[in-house]
Structure formats: C-alpha cells, structure tokens
Amino acid sequence: ETKQYVEALEMYGKALKAVEAEGNSDGADKSDESGDGTSVRHKDNSLFWKWVNTDVRVKASGVEEKTKLTIASSQTDVDSLGLKSGDDILLERGVETTIASISKGDDGVIHLVVKDNVELKTPESKVSVKHSNRRLQNPSSISIAFNLARLHESSGRIVPAIELHKAILKQHPSYVNSYLRLACITRDC
Numbered sequence: 001e002t003k004q005y006v007e008a009l010e011m012y013g014k015a016l017k018a019v020e021a022e023g024n025s026d027g028a029d030k031s032d033e034s035g036d037g038t039s040v041r042h043k044d045n046s047l048f049w050k051w052v053n054t055d056v057r058v059k060a061s062g063v064e065e066k067t068k069l070t071i072a073s074s075q076t077d078v079d080s081l082g083l084k085s086g087d088d089i090l091l092e093r094g095v096e097t098t099i100a101s102i103s104k105g106d107d108g109v110i111h112l113v114v115k116d117n118v119e120l121k122t123p124e125s126k127v128s129v130k131h132s133n134r135r136l137q138n139p140s141s142i143s144i145a146f147n148l149a150r151l152h153e154s155s156g157r158i159v160p161a162i163e164l165h166k167a168i169l170k171q172h173p174s175y176v177n178s179y180l181r182l183a184c185i186t187r188d189c
Contacts (some may be wrong), residue, residue: 005151005155008151009047009148009151012047012144012147012148012151013047015144016047016135016141016144019138019140019141019144020135020138022140039163039166039167039170040132040136040163040164040167041088041130041163042159042160042163043160044152044157044160045148045160045163045164045167047135047148048132048133048135048136048145048164048167049130049131049132049133050130050131050132050133051090051128051129051130052128052129052130052131053126053128054081054082054083054126054127054128054129055073055075055082056071056073056075056081056082056083056126056127057071057072057073057124057125057126057127058070058071058072058091058112058120058124058125058127059072059120059123059124059125060118060119060120061111066117066118066119067100067113067114067115067116067117067118068111068112068113068114069111069112069113069114069118069120070109070110070111070112071109071110071111071112072124075110076108076110078102078103078104078110081102081110082129083099083102083112083127083129084099084102085099085100085101085102086098086099087099087129087130088129088130089114089127089128089129089130090127090128090129090130091118091120091125091126091127091128092120092121092122092125092126093121093122093125095118095119095120095121095125096116097114097115097116097118098114098115098116099112099113099114099115100113100114100115101113136167136168136170136171136172137171139172142168142171142172142175145164145167145168146164146165146168146175146177146178146181148164149161149164149165149168149178149181150181152164153181153185158185158189161181161185162182162185165178165181165182165185166178166182169182
C-alpha cells in the first residue's frame with residue numbers, strides 16, 4: 001500500500017508540473033515568495049508549499065534554553081525579518097519547528113521562541129520559511145489537489161486530507177466536492 005501511495009504521489013507531482021508547463025497559471029505566480037495565505041503545511045501536502053530562504057541567521061540563546069533562538073544577522077527590526085508567529089521554519093541540518101512568538105528585548109536583540117526543543121548543530125543557522133507555491137490558485141490544479149486529498153483519505157492520512165480540502169475551498173469556495181468530502185470525513189471520524 002505504501003508503494004502505491006508513493007507512486008500515486010509521484011504521478012500527482014508530474015501532473016501539477018504538466019499543468020504549470022502548459023502555462024495555465026491564470027495569474028498564479030509560483031515564484032512569489034510571500035505565499036498566498038493558504039494554510040497548507042502538512043508534510044504530506046508538500047506539493048503545495050516550498051521552503052524559502054531568508055537572510056535571517058539564528059544562534060542558540062543559551063545552553064539550557066532549547067526553545068529560544070537569538071537573531072544573529074544584522075536585522076534590528078522585527079518587521080524586517082519576514083517572519084511571524086505561526087510560521088514553520090527550517091534550520092540547517094533539517095531541523096524543523098514553528099515560531100511561537102517573536103520579541104525584541106530591552107537590549108535590542110530579537111528573539112524567536114519556537115514550539116519545539118531545538119538543538120543547533122552549528123553555532124549559527126540559516127532560517128528558511130515555509131510558503132505556499134501558489135499551485136492552489138491555479139484552477140487547472142484543483143482536481144489534482146482534490147484527488148490527492150482523496151488519496152490521503154483512502155490511505156488513512158486524515159489530517160492532510162482535511163487540510164487540503166480546506167485549502168481548496170479557501171481558494172475556490174464553489175468547489176462542492178471538497179465540502180462533500182469534509183462532511184463525509186466528519187461523519188466517519
């Protein structure tokens with residue numbers, strides 16, 4: 001079953017690339033790094049998001065503080081970071097976490113409080129942030145996204161299925177099939 005899931009996932013990825021290659025973007029610029037507000041974050045929905053490098057570098061705030069990082073780059077303004085509470089971030093060596101809060105201390109140093117204990121493998125780490133690749137804005141991609149959500153459902157991956165159905169509806173509120181599937185998932189859970 002896992003092999004079939006992986007094969008199907010590969011085919012959906014190829015289908016999305018084919019849609020993009022045809023130029024059916026309808027205004028969806030996949031190079032936009034600001035994201036589109038779609039809250040697709042689950043690792044099983046990685047066809048709809050990407051890691052975007054930032055100019056932000058962080059270092060550990062202290063040996064005992066595993067959930068607090070200090071900005072090591074030259075940014076002195078919280079708004080200039082391009083990060084916000086709730087963002088999923090990727091640090092060097094594959095360390096993933098979510099920003100719980102961002103604050104600036106009296107000393108002018110900016111701190112990120114993250115939801116998970118983080119142990120940096122290097123003194124400083126680059127930060128990448130998860131953003132939508134805007135594929136869901138393309139109407140030609142919606143049936144592919146819907147079918148991927150159905151694949152998640154049939155494989156028992158309910159959380160990514162719900163997330164994808166909701167993201168489809170956020171971009172295309174008249175897509176009735178996702179409403180119906182959410183109702184069925186709710187009934188069956």
